Amino acid sequence: MNDPRSAILLVGGSDSSGLAGVQADLATLRTFGWRGCTAITALTAQTPDSIIRIEPASLDQMEAEVRAAFVGSKILAIKTGMLFDADHVRILARLFSELVDGIPFVLDPVIRSTSGRLLLDAQGIAILKQELAGFATLITPNIPELQILAGGNGNTSFEAKALALAESFECSILLKGGHAGTAILEDLLVSKEGHIHSFRHNRLKIENPVLLRGTGCRLGSAIAVGLAEGLSTLQATTRAIDWLQKELSPIHKG
Numbered sequence: 121m122n123d124p125r126s127a128i129l130l131v132g133g134s135d136s137s138g139l140a141g142v143q144a145d146l147a148t149l150r151t152f153g154w155r156g157c158t159a160i161t162a163l164t165a166q167t168p169d170s171i172i173r174i175e176p177a178s179l180d181q182m183e184a185e186v187r188a189a190f191v192g193s194k195i196l197a198i199k200t201g202m203l204f205d206a207d208h209v210r211i212l213a214r215l216f217s218e219l220v221d222g223i224p225f226v227l228d229p230v231i232r233s234t235s236g237r238l239l240l241d242a243q244g245i246a247i248l249k250q251e252l253a254g255f256a257t258l259i260t261p262n263i264p265e266l267q268i269l270a271g272g273n274g275n276t277s278f279e280a281k282a283l284a285l286a287e288s289f290e291c292s293i294l295l296k297g298g299h300a301g302t303a304i305l306e307d308l309l310v311s312k313e314g315h316i317h318s319f320r321h322n323r324l325k326i327e328n329p330v331l332l333r334g335t336g337c338r339l340g341s342a343i344a345v346g347l348a349e350g351l352s353t354l355q356a357t358t359r360a361i362d363w364l365q366k367e368l369s370p371i372h373k374g
Contacts, residue, residue, distance in 0.1 A: 123194060125192075125193050125194040126154075126155070126193070126194045126196050126348070127154070127155045127156060127157045127189070127193040127194065127195060127196070128149055128154055128155075128156050128157070128195070128196060128197045128198070128199065128341075128344050128345065128348055129156070129157050129158075129159065129186070129189045129190075129193075129195045129197070129198045129199070130142050130145040130146065130149075130156045130157065130158045130159070130198075130199055130200075130201075130341070131158070131159045131161065131182075131186065131198070131199070131200040131201070131203070131212060132145065132158075132160070132161060132199075132200060132201030132202045132203070132228075132230070132337075133160065133161055133162045133163070133164055133174075133201060133202035133204065133230075133239070134160050134162070134163050134164060135164055135166050135334075136163075136164060136165050136166050137166040137167060137168050137333075139166075139168060139333040139334045140166075140233075140234075140333050140334035140337050141164070141201060141202065141334070141337060142156075142158050142160065142201070144334035144337040144338050144341070145158075145199060145201065145337055145338075145340075145341040146158070147338075148337070148338045148341040148342055148345070149341055149345060152342065152345045154345055154348065155193075156341075157185075157188075157189035157192075157193050157195070158185065158189075159182050159185035159186045159189065160177045160181075160182065160185065161176065161177055161182055161202060161203050161204045161208045162174050162175060162176045162177055162202060162204045162208075163175045163176075163177065168333065169234075169235060170235050170237075171233055171235060171237045174204075174237075174239075176204050176205065176208070177208075179207055179208065179211050182208060182211065182212075183211055183215060186212070186215050186219070187215070187219075190219050195223060196223065196224075196348035197223060197224045197225070197226070197344040197345070197347045197348035198216075198220065198223055198224070198225040198226070198344070199225075199226040199227075199228065199340050199341050199343075199344040200212070200225075200226070200227050200228060200252075201228050201230045201337055201340070202230040202239045202240070203230070203240055203244060203248065203252075204239065204240065204244070205240070205241055205243070205244045206241070206243040206244040206246070206247045208244070209240075209244050209247045209248050209251065209252055210247050210251060212252060213247070213251035213252040213255070216252070216255045217255075220255055224257045224258075224344065224347035224348065225255050225256050225257050225258075226256070226257065226258050226259075226260060226340045226341075226343050226344045226347065227248075227252065227253060227255075227256040227258070227259045227260070228259075228260045228336055228337065228340040229245075229248065229259060229260070229261050229265050229269060230265075230336070231245065231264070231265050231268055232264065234332075234333050245268060245269070249269065249289075253289045253291070254289060254290070254291075256289060256291045257291055257292065257347060257353060258291060258292045258293070258294055258343060258347075258353055258357070259285065259289065259291060259292075259293050259294070260293075260294045260296060260336065260339065260340050260343070261285075261293070261294075261295060261296070262295075262296045262297075262336065263278060263295070263296070263297065266278060266281055266282060266285070266293075266295055267281070269285060270282075270284060270285055278295060278308070279295075279308060279310075279316065282295045282308055282310045283310055283314060283316075285310075286310045286311060286312045286314070287312065287314070289312075290312050291312055292309060292310060292311050292312060292353045293308075293309075293310045294307060294308070294309050294310075294343075294357055295307060295308040295309075295310070296336065296339070304320055304321070304322060304323065305320070305321055305322070305323050306318055306319065306320050307319040307361065309353070309354060309357050311353070311354075317354055317357075319357075319358070319361050321361075321365055332368075335364060335368070338364060338367070339360055339361065339364050342356075342359070342360035342363055342364065343356045343357055343360040344356075345360075346359050346360060
């Protein structure tokens, strides 16, 4: 990043524990030497393993923060996380229609927390699909999120669901395979043209599972960095997955 005005816009929830949300996003950007501008959708009071309280940011405040980012910085990529509800999603989509023209956008469809707390309601999911997903360069669901976004026949394979979403939203889909419960994890990158690239790696045995919190946030932010730097979606995703695996390796036991 040579231009000091260059930045990546991060839209999501504030995690008071510092392990996920915009705090994890900002830490990731700093690792790659990038500055992040933030627009907060909700404030959360969290311990490392539970959410105690969530308070939504006012719609006016979130809108002002998004607009401030575009006024004060040269936004080269966008990454979203927890969007809280339909009203926040709808306003964000309206802002993107006005402000975003060809800027790479990584949409992490955060629906539930690691502890199981609902972070986006059904109406919010519907508005995300109808009004926001069309702006995305890449959407990064885990397996439960893919099932919710894709719906339909429960017997349909994950790969088929990812292909259908890529075609429907006209963007790439990165299906994160961590919830599969297998010894070998497989992430699938599906392009809107239907090309599939598989990333396979051994499941790391993490002694403290709390340390796995925020991995989706970090991965999405690392991909956004690559896109901001002009990498292709495949190149940015490959680099981000390799980086995250190395980040997790020091806490790998056995």
